[in-house]
Amino acid sequence: MADIQQDIRPSRLHRAWNSDLGWSFRHAPVAVASTFVVLLLIIGAVLAPFIAPHSPFDPGSLNLMNGFTPPGQANQFTGDYFLLGTDDQGRDVFSTILYGMRISLFVGFAAVLLAMVLGVTLGLLAGYLGGWTETIIMRVADVQLTFPAILVAMLIFGIAKGITPPEYRNEMAIWVLILAIGLSDWVQFARVVRGATLVEKNREYVQAAKLIGRSPFAIMLRHILPNVLNPVLVIATISLALAIIAEATLSFLGVGAPPTKPSLGTLIRIGQEFMFSGEWWILFFPAATLLALALSINLLGDWLRDALNPRLR
Template sequence: MSTTTAPSAAQAAPTPPAPPRVETPFQRFVSEFAASRLALAGLAVFTTIVLIAVLAPWIAPQNPYDLAQLDIMDSRLEPGSVGGAGFTHWLGTDDQGRDMLSGIMYGLRISLIVGAGSAVIACMVGASLGMLAAYAGGRTDSAIMRLVDLQLSFPAILAALMILAVLGKGVLNVVIALVLVEWAYYARTVRGTALVERRREYIEAAQCLALPTRRVIFRHLLPNCLPPLIVVGTMQVARAIALEATLSFLGLGVPITEPSLGLLIANGYEYMLSGKYWISFYPGIALLVTIVSINLVGDHLRDVLNPRLKR
């Protein structure tokens, strides 16, 4: 006669389901951003451009800012030609004998420094004024926003030209001019977001606790205004790079001894009809790729950080 043993309690109890994985906001942002191949491609291209600009002194065949390394006999050489220094000019040379590949690498540094530097400073100024206008309200809000309206009524390129006509050429002067024409975009964006956030319960609680105004603005209000600020800042970097290139092309940007991409394009403009296309063409391609890569990242950041677009 066979007997059966009852299953033990451990064997009979079902295995509890694993708790669902909870993503942090940063992990969710990374996964949503990585869902776009165009955004990833733009980020990869822009990262490569930044690395090339940073490593230019070590990887560039020539220092185009060192006049001792320039040979006028090598001027306007075609792409792939070998110059007097013994190395191949893969993208040709300009009218001063400057290696175009080296000029583009160093020109990217100037363009990125001017674009990113002006965007960061303009963001700090504009965001501070925008939050102050939204939080204070009344006459303060009216005064700041009338100043913003006055700034935005002028075309950016015209305002920058007028400022540089007074200040003169130079990297620092270009940054100052771009800050003065860009801060209003940040102020208007932040004010619109801050007007909504200042009616939230956490702001009312901070005010009931009699916290200092500076702490309420920068510790509580600013973090909740960052998503639209990041999107606008990304777009404004590309806009600042384009504006700097335009100013340099018109002869009011950086000095000729330290050319940016815009000045490199301007140097070869008069030689286009004579067939020396590479002097302007390759810097133009570098400028186009830089701006497009930033815009691809900025467009997807807007989609990820804007909850209304998610709906």
């Protein structure tokens, strides 16, 4: 009833804006606000080299005299001014946050992508093929679920670190982090996709495709996959927030991003050393950024889940 046909077909963007999803988006202030925050943070991270007043990775630009400058005040020795203050090394907190977000977001997106590709593939196979394939995949998933994700990630991280030669460790740290978080997170994708596949594979359009004689591979890829993507999108969004937090947790525990390439988690770890000595800003601003990022992505995921749920429409 609600979808009145539109004969004029303007641009793709315009159509998306006018679609049910676009309509629901425009009428959800929380979603609009979260998107704004997320976009702002992503743009900040991407453009960090152009926006950041200092480069935190260039030891030559650091002046130890600038250490512990409070936010919004000029340094008492050098007279330099830092928006969000500096840490013990004299690094500009605002700049480290921008660069830290780059690491955090990159690890988050890459880990979710890995988890998604792995989970969707295994979920499709388990749901469509059934039998032993399903039993093996889903039992592995069950076993993995009995361990906390962060523990699994640490385990994978530990193993990976053990087999990389020491000279590459710092360079490889980011990739190991992505692998660890991605592998610890595929299970929920697999479960949801398997469930959706079980429903879809009994629908008549799949029967019709079988009847035509299409191969199981073609049916999974061309018929079922596009129809199970909605829940995957929702989970991917929420997983992104979780992956960013997982990365921060690992880095906070000291097993993640190295101090030479600090992520938000590393910054928080550094900052917490100064929390009780009065230099609160070193901890506060990275933590607040992490909170804003994770919360906005989560709220966006919540909205997406409701908007894509046909029963709530």
